[in-house]
Amino acid sequence: MALRLHAQVNPASLQAAEFDAARWQRWVAEGAGAGVIATHSADPSDLDAALAETEVLFLVGSAPLHDLPRRAPRLRWVSSSSAGVEWLLKAGLPPAVTLTNASGTHIPKAAEYSLAAVLMLNNFIPAMVTAQRAHRWAPRSGGTVAGKRVLILGMGALGGAAADALAAQGMVVLGNSRSGRPHPSVMEMSRGDGFRSQLPRADFLIIALPLTPDTHGLIDRAALDLLPPQAGVVNIGRGEILDADALAAKLRDGTLGGAVLDALPQEPLPADSPLWDTPNLIITPHCGLYDPTAYAERCLRAFFANLSRFRAGEALHQVVCLDRGY
Numbered sequence: 001m002a003l004r005l006h007a008q009v010n011p012a013s014l015q016a017a018e019f020d021a022a023r024w025q026r027w028v029a030e031g032a033g034a035g036v037i038a039t040h041s042a043d044p045s046d047l048d049a050a051l052a053e054t055e056v057l058f059l060v061g062s063a064p065l066h067d068l069p070r071r072a073p074r075l076r077w078v079s080s081s082s083a084g085v086e087w088l089l090k091a092g093l094p095p096a097v098t099l100t101n102a103s104g105t106h107i108p109k110a111a112e113y114s115l116a117a118v119l120m121l122n123n124f125i126p127a128m129v130t131a132q133r134a135h136r137w138a139p140r141s142g143g144t145v146a147g148k149r150v151l152i153l154g155m156g157a158l159g160g161a162a163a164d165a166l167a168a169q170g171m172v173v174l175g176n177s178r179s180g181r182p183h184p185s186v187m188e189m190s191r192g193d194g195f196r197s198q199l200p201r202a203d204f205l206i207i208a209l210p211l212t213p214d215t216h217g218l219i220d221r222a223a224l225d226l227l228p229p230q231a232g233v234v235n236i237g238r239g240e241i242l243d244a245d246a247l248a249a250k251l252r253d254g255t256l257g258g259a260v261l262d263a264l265p266q267e268p269l270p271a272d273s274p275l276w277d278t279p280n281l282i283i284t285p286h287c288g289l290y291d292p293t294a295y296a297e298r299c300l301r302a303f304f305a306n307l308s309r310f311r312a313g314e315a316l317h318q319v320v321c322l323d324r325g326y
Contacts, residue, residue, distance in 0.1 A: 002036060003035060003036045004074070005037065005054070005058070005307070006040070006056070006058070007019065007024050007038070007059075008047055008057065008060070009060040010062055010063060015060050015296065019296055023300070025038070027304055031300075033308070047064070051071045051075065054072060055075060055077070056075075056077045057079070058081070060081045062087050066092075075097055077098045078098070078099050080101045080102060081299050082101060083103050083106060084210065084238065085099060086238070088320075098319060099319070100303075100316055100318040100320060101320050104157040104302070105298045108291065108294070109290065110157070110158045111161040112165070113236060113262065113289055114162035114208075114236060117234040117260040118204050121204060121232030122142045122144075122148070123141075124141075124142055124257075125258075127258060129282065145171050147170060147172065149172045149201055149204070151175070151195065151199065151205050151206070152173065152174070152175050152176070152208055153206065153208060153219075154177065155177040155183055155186070155208075156210070158236055159175070159177070159206070160185070162206055167185035167186075173185050174186065174189075174190075174198045175190070176189070176198065177191060179191060180194075196223065196226060200228065202231055204232045204233075209237040219233075225250075225255075229256065229257070231256060232256075234261075234262075235259075235261045235263045236262050239261070239266070241263075242263075247259055248281070258280040259280065259282070262285075262288035262289065267286055
């Protein structure tokens with residue numbers, strides 16, 4: 001019996017245009033092999049008919065996946081084109097369904113964006129943008145980043161890429177992860193709550209954590225108060241990990257040097273959010289790690305390699321542990 005494979009693309013997704021039907025069918029022809037029936041849709045009304053037969057579901061953006069045992073009785077594997085899968089974890093996937101994500105696909109851009117953000121903070125760019133908006137001439141100069149300390153929370157694909165890029169600039173990289181495993185670019189690694197003892201020594205803090213019950217609200221006012229007053233904060237993880245109101249208050253009263261946020265507490269950020277006018281803050285609307293020239297190709301290459309493993313009965317890569325949330 002043929003394997004049924006379906007790609008469902010949410011047209012509202014930032015990635016939608018890169019996962020069009022033509023690219024999908026090209027990869028199916030080149031990478032799926034014989035005995036696969038593959039479909040593609042960007043129309044939400046097509047989803048129910050597809051789910052009735054689908055064994056493997058490839059998702060670009062969100063989709064209504066309620067009541068899957070009834071709607072998708074043959075479903076065995078769901079693969080997301082995004083690294084973050086919080087909404088899928090809340091969808092209540094049946095226990096027999098394997099979930100994979102696009103972990104690692106962001107690595108090249110994560111390295112560049114993290115470096116760019118730290119360099120902006122080190123050169124007071126957020127402060128000078130604030131002065132520019134006020135038509136105020138306020139020159140400030142910073143030295144090089146070599147020798148300064150950066151603390152990275154989360155040493156997965158994103159945090160590891162940031163560590164490599166920043167260590168290459170001569171920075172002292174402090175790391176923190178759940179496991180505390182060593183990393184070649186990290187001079188000092190902590191685990192769990194051990195990051196709090198590292199915060200007072202950090203010139204820069206990079207949040208690269210997945211959103212889980214344990215990380216939700218982790219960087220609160222108390223954690224931010226442990227940073228030196230000149231420190232800079234970068235969030236490339238999830239907005240809900242950082243208390244944005246506490247961050248904004250510290251930026252306004254000058255007890256924090258600056259911040260660059262690619263992940264916000266609400267996305268899209270409402271037009272009336274005070275974050276838009278917070279001094280010494282640069283906001284990028286959750287697009288900093290996305291590379292439209294290469295992301296889809298890297299993602300599909302990994303997915304179809306996984307499809308070969310799936311058909312051979314081998315262990316899949318990029319599997320999300322439902323208990324951990326990543």
